[in-house]
Amino acid sequence: MINCRFSSSFLISCWLLFEICTSSAALSASPVELISNFRVSQGLGRVTMDPTLHRIAQEQATAMAARDVLDHDVAGSFSSRVSSLGPLHAAENIAYGYDSFTKTLDQWINSRGHRQNLLMKGASRTGVASAKSSTTGRTYWALVIAGDYEKLNRVAAKAPPKVKTRGSAAKPCRLSIMGLCL
Secondary structure, three states, X not given: OHHHHHHHHHHXXXXXXHHHHHHHHHHHXXXXXXXXXXXXXXXXXXXXXXXXXXXXXXXXXXXXXXXXXOXXXXXXXXXXXXXXXXXXXXXXXXXXXXXXXXXXHHHHHOOHHHHHHHOOOOEEEEEEEEEEOOOOOOEEEEEEEEEOHHHHHHHXXXXXXXXXXXXXXXXXXXOEEOOEEO
């Protein structure tokens, strides 16, 4: 009898300690770590924080909080906000109501469309931001996740190809399609 009681109380104590530590770890983990952990649990790669995507997310969250409205287009259309990044796969999740990112992420994970964005194949970078409405006190969240970003950065780092035309100096290539410079 003594061993059973000792084992039961020991197991309960271990379980409580595990729950407290796990909850504390989740609270101290960054949004990028939480997103990455979710992606890895689903067999996908990790993402890293990107300053440009963070800026885009912050502008969106701030615009939603300022107008106190949940709307993908409040800071401009998503495509226009990411167009300067070039051709990449990108998606946006927005939300309001929760003060913690952990609860917001849980909401997104349990929503089919938001979950698909979090699980975007090839995603490698993200930006996450929040802003609080001064009117209602609601916290608005925006997440931008993107793929093909490394390829884009490598291409952008290279000088644009030059093309020679008759009777003129070499001009930079504005658009390259299958090796043709237009």
